Amino acid sequence: MSDLNVAAVAAMNGMENPMMKTDRERMLWMYHRMLLIREYEDTLAIVYFEGKLPPKIQKGLAFDIGAGSIPGEMHLAAGQEAAAVGVCAHLEPRDSVWATHRAHHFAIAKGVDLRRMTAEMFGKVDGLSRGKGGHMHLYDPHANFACNGIVGAGIPHACGAALAAKARGTGAVAVAEFGDGAVNEGSFHESLNIAGLWKLPVVFVCQDNNYGISVSKRASTAVESNVVRAAGYGMPGVSVPENDAVQMSAVAGAAIARARCGEGPTLIEMKVDRYYGHFQGDPETYRPKGEVKALKGQDPILKLERMLLESGAIEATGVAAARQQAKRSVAEAIEFARNSPYPGAAEAHQHVFAD
């Protein structure tokens, strides 16, 4: 089995397009979604700290993780948008995405209801899970999206969904998205082996943001590129070495088309950047000074925006309108979440079982 490369798969673009008729439509869709994701994450970064800092918290504390409008841990995906839109641009509603603790970008790209997702983070009754999941446990069966708080745990879930699709003949594809830290979990290896063995319609998307919390990829991973691991499981491995939505879309589109027509799984490693800490409030002492600033110099949204402007696919007024629209959507979602009531105490005892 020969590895795919970016040029080869770009040539295969005619094979897919389930939702968008033209490359231009797809690029514009990706651009709009990336703007929405970035606006969402940058807004959450601010809203998250509401009520968490002095003087609103108990004296002596520098930061109270459980206080404020959005309690608990918060993992933001700014800088990783390209991976999400590159993949989801090729997914249909019947396809499923199984994501991680840092999953807002995939949730938004897959079409999860932004207002209910936000209400969930606020712990409100209108949340996707009626306030019982929080931001690491977003489930939207209508969008076929689920994420997971345990590193690597969702990877076999995608294989199970792919197996179900095969058994039921639905033609659906499943995507497991995870970070470079997850490839060192046993669940990754068990899942890839079975997917390769049974030629399951699944795509494994590893986002290499170079960090597993604080430990760099170099310090945790025996191989430079995780793509080589694909060979051990009888599937092609493709690397996207740049944080570039167009390249990611080309590679993901080919892998999804390959899965859909019964040729089996693909492992993709996409280079992305993590602009925020592992969690909000992470002091990031492990990160070289100036690293994030340098990474932002190659921002994937600005890159796509330039391309769209240069090709005439969008005009300056269109850019301004798109940015305004993203702001409005996020503000509406936050407003919806703020106005939603908290669940009643009885809610705590519901849904332990399905009956």
Add this chain to the structure above:
Amino acid sequence: MNAEVVVKPGAPPRKLAYFQAMVEAIRQEMRRDPAVFCLGEDVGAMGGVFQSTVGLFKEFGPERIRDTPISETAILGMALGAAAHGMRPIAELMFVDFMGVCFDQILNNISKTHYMSGGAVKLPLVITASTGGGICDAAQHSQTLHGFFAHVPGLKVAIPSNPYDAKGLMTSAIRDDSPVVYLFHRGLLGLPVMGYVEASLATEVPEESYTVPFGQARVVREGDDVTIVAFAQMVHKAIVAAAELDKRGISVEIIDPRTLVPLDVDAILRSVAKTGRLLVVDEDYLSYGVTGEIAALVAERLDRIRLKSPVRRLAVADTPIPYSRALEPVVIPQSAGIVAAVDELMRTSIK
């Protein structure tokens, strides 16, 4: 060994071994519902190391009776994904001890998905595994561990003690929309290689499909002096002990809850209210376990129940299961120990 039992016309009521009854339930549900399928190690052509899927591969083929690699995390993780997408998987772990390999999928994923999704995602799946000691398989292949599963919110736990319940509880498990852990005791299966339990291993089992509802205990034996609550293999040890105690004029009532979650609390309380004495016998570990839970349920209701003697517990006394033939029965409760415990209960009163 014969998976299919041939019944001749006019023959006496059909008897099945535990494993045959369990397989019959799976077969009938697989015929009824194309969403039901099995996956696990050696479930295919071999029919399961403990014959828990014997004969099914031949009828349903490799797509619905799926042999997997030795990958417990993937087996359970895939069961979750498939269940969320319209299937009703039965995932076999072979030995319950192996759940240690994949406990995250049970502890953090399968048990919690319905709750964490606010009811949006149902997981109709069954995890099966063999349990129990008795064949000197030592500490990594002899545990029961049902208390672990019962402790985690979101899992139903069935531990049948006989062929009739094995079939009826399996049918209920497969039809349940919540995850069910169904544990079969190796000593009770009726396999020709393991005949060490003092019990009649083949009993009457109706051929037609039926369910044993979860949360309904069985009164195995009625009595007036002492209530014994026992599970799986311990039910049979208790039956032997009760016969011996009868000779001494002590009348024993045995309650088999059949499912730990949901637990038929009323049946236990009803019996204890009648006898005034309770012995809980379990093959799981003693401390922080099922026996303590049942004792606590009674303790919390002492305003309504009058005990004549303190509650007693018999379980694996907080050691791993030892290998030697001389040692294994020291830690796993035996009939003689049950007799001694009941004797002591009859001689003790509450101050």
